[in-house]
Amino acid sequence: MKAASVRKQGWWALAALTISALLLLGLMISLAVSIGEIAIPLATTAEAVSNRLFGTQFELSRIHQGIVWDYRLSRALVAASAGASLSLCGAVLQALLRNPLAEPYVLGISAGASTGAVCVMILGLGYGVLGLSSGAFIGAVIAFLLVGFLATGAGGTGERIILCGVAGSQLFTALTSYIVTTSANAEQARGILFWLLGSLSGVRWPDVYLSVPIALTGFVICMAHVRALDAFAFGTDAAASLGIAVRRVQILLSGLTAAMTASVVSMVGSIGFVGLVIPHAARFLVGPGHRRLLPATALGGAIYMVGADIVSRIIIPQQVLPIGVVTALFGAPAFAVILYRVRRSA
Amino acid sequence: MSITIDAVSFAAGDTVIVNGVSLTVAKGKVLGLLGPNGSGKSSLLRLICRLRKVRSGVIRLGDDDIASLSRAALARRIAFVEQQSTTETQLTVRDVVRLGRTPHRGMLAPFGAEDDAAVEEALLRVDMQARAGQLWQTLSGGERQRVHIARSLAQAPGELLLDEPTNHLDIQHQLDILRLISKLGITCIVALHDLNLAAMFCDSLAVLQKGEVVAAGAPEEVLTEDMIGRVFGVRAHVQKSAVHGRHHIQYVLD
Numbered sequence: 001m002k003a004a005s006v007r008k009q010g011w012w013a014l015a016a017l018t019i020s021a022l023l024l025l026g027l028m029i030s031l032a033v034s035i036g037e038i039a040i041p042l043a044t045t046a047e048a049v050s051n052r053l054f055g056t057q058f059e060l061s062r063i064h065q066g067i068v069w070d071y072r073l074s075r076a077l078v079a080a081s082a083g084a085s086l087s088l089c090g091a092v093l094q095a096l097l098r099n100p101l102a103e104p105y106v107l108g109i110s111a112g113a114s115t116g117a118v119c120v121m122i123l124g125l126g127y128g129v130l131g132l133s134s135g136a137f138i139g140a141v142i143a144f145l146l147v148g149f150l151a152t153g154a155g156g157t158g159e160r161i162i163l164c165g166v167a168g169s170q171l172f173t174a175l176t177s178y179i180v181t182t183s184a185n186a187e188q189a190r191g192i193l194f195w196l197l198g199s200l201s202g203v204r205w206p207d208v209y210l211s212v213p214i215a216l217t218g219f220v221i222c223m224a225h226v227r228a229l230d231a232f233a234f235g236t237d238a239a240a241s242l243g244i245a246v247r248r249v250q251i252l253l254s255g256l257t258a259a260m261t262a263s264v265v266s267m268v269g270s271i272g273f274v275g276l277v278i279p280h281a282a283r284f285l286v287g288p289g290h291r292r293l294l295p296a297t298a299l300g301g302a303i304y305m306v307g308a309d310i311v312s313r314i315i316i317p318q319q320v321l322p323i324g325v326v327t328a329l330f331g332a333p334a335f336a337v338i339l340y341r342v343r344r345s346a
Numbered sequence: 347m348s349i350t351i352d353a354v355s356f357a358a359g360d361t362v363i364v365n366g367v368s369l370t371v372a373k374g375k376v377l378g379l380l381g382p383n384g385s386g387k388s389s390l391l392r393l394i395c396r397l398r399k400v401r402s403g404v405i406r407l408g409d410d411d412i413a414s415l416s417r418a419a420l421a422r423r424i425a426f427v428e429q430q431s432t433t434e435t436q437l438t439v440r441d442v443v444r445l446g447r448t449p450h451r452g453m454l455a456p457f458g459a460e461d462d463a464a465v466e467e468a469l470l471r472v473d474m475q476a477r478a479g480q481l482w483q484t485l486s487g488g489e490r491q492r493v494h495i496a497r498s499l500a501q502a503p504g505e506l507l508l509d510e511p512t513n514h515l516d517i518q519h520q521l522d523i524l525r526l527i528s529k530l531g532i533t534c535i536v537a538l539h540d541l542n543l544a545a546m547f548c549d550s551l552a553v554l555q556k557g558e559v560v561a562a563g564a565p566e567e568v569l570t571e572d573m574i575g576r577v578f579g580v581r582a583h584v585q586k587s588a589v590h591g592r593h594h595i596q597y598v599l600d
């Protein structure tokens with residue numbers, strides 16, 4: 001009975017936490033839409049959204065209506081779903097590979113994406129049919145398949161998979177550098193650098209229609225495997241002896257995280273830090289059980305990324321900082337504080 | 347349920363690791379698996395819970411061929427305690443024991459009253475109930491092994507496999523763990539190194555050498571001076587203990 005009542009309390013706390021996180025996310029998105037070079041009051045934002053969603057007829061300037069709907073809202077929604085996807089991938093890979101340093105790019109995906117991007121951007125591969133995003137996506141998938149192939153050949157244990165990822169990443173990074181140094185002019189090189197650090201500037205509604213369903217589908221599939229992810233704590237043999245179909249879960253979830261990460265990277269560049277650190281921060285908050293960890297991680301990642309986007313737009317007047325710079329610049333010290341406090345309380 | 351191993355072989359690449367092993371353990375009895383390092387004890391245990399696939403032969407739990415059971419169905423029947431398995435994840439003792447309920451739960455089913463009861467019962471049986479909230483990383487080797495056993499009991503298995511569960515433990519904890527295992531009333535196969543402990547706690551013994559069974563039967567039939575000399579290359583003096591009535595082995599240095 002005692003365990004049952006503790007559990008009930010736990011569920012209430014969890015429900016309260018989830019609702020507050022969702023509210024916070026809503027607030028952050030509203031702020032992200034209101035804040036910018038042209039400040040728009042929250043009420044106007046709400047009216048503009050309501051005009052588009054519910055067909056209300058609030059009187060608004062067409063500029064405000066346009067900024068809210070066409071630029072900032074789509075941008076905030078893509079930021080939220082990219083943050084959720086990357087953090088979720090990080091949490092899943094940390095469990096699958098049993099390595100706290102695992103993150104979405106550990107399997108060579110961002111390196112492959114950058115190679116794909118420079119192939120399109122600088123070498124002009126794809127004959128004008130492939131855009132930067134498709135190039136990056138194809139590069140990411142090729143890199144992942146190569147790393148997966150190497151890892152299977154090397155025995156497929158956590159450590160070896162990571163080593164294969166390192167090898168793959170190095171190879172593709174070198175390829176990118178080779179192409180950039182031999183073929184790019186200064187302007188192109190700068191463009192590549194910015195793209196690598198992540199940017200939400202070009203994001204519009206079609207990106208929302210892609211990134212939000214990807215994040216939600218990925219979340220649902222990962223949530224269906226929370227028991228398996230928990231069971232990996234003591235390694236693959238322990239998971240198998242607990243009834244988990246280890247091979248199937250490994251292939252499914254690594255493929256899923258690769259697809260999610262590749263699509264995020266091809267849309268907004270390789271934004272670092274979020275996928276590595278948000279899962280750890282969430283673990284401090286709700287513990288290591290994946291049934292709680294995954295929702296907390298996804299929401300945390302979404303909130304963090306929207307916040308980082310706001311900061312990236314306002315910190316330097318008249319200029320947008322690459323969002324990857326912000327996620328790390330503000331996240332690293334915050335993470336250090338969390339680590340320090342956890343150590344002190346332990 | 348009983349465990350029947352019938353002419354089982356296993357190889358990694360070209361190296362034969364388990365070669366034509368046949369053994370049976372009656373329901374509720376404890377079989378001790380002995381043999382030098384690399385004799386195939388761990389591999390045989392892994393074959394029985396299908397963590398590795400047999401090259402040939404059949405393994406049955408009761409009347410069921412393990413090859414015919416799904417991974418989850420098998421995990422509801424048989425539990426495995428690995429040698430020294432650990433984690434970096436910040437889990438409590440209760441979290442670890444709860445993992446044992448994994449094969450009994452649906453994909454999204456929350457933890458039910460039955461699961462809670464099984465976890466509490468398992469914690470009680472290994473005497474770790476008072477420390478259920480403690481973190482795994484703070485436990486000693488003996489405590490970790492007891493928690494692993496509790497996790498396997500929460501799995502509610504009919505058969506339990508343990509790979510050198512007393513390794514690296516002090517003598518008090520070795521005796522504790524083996525007494526616990528011998529009183530579980532579950533069909534057990536336990537790989538052991540200590541011949542005296544095997545004699546004290548096992549209902550029957552099997553000795554592996556280079557992947558083959560070279561002796562099997564009651565402890566007093568198996569633990570002979572001749573067998574110890576042949577298999578382990580050690581001269582020994584075996585006599586019935588005046589203290590516990592089981593065979594006792596003293597090693598003789600040349």
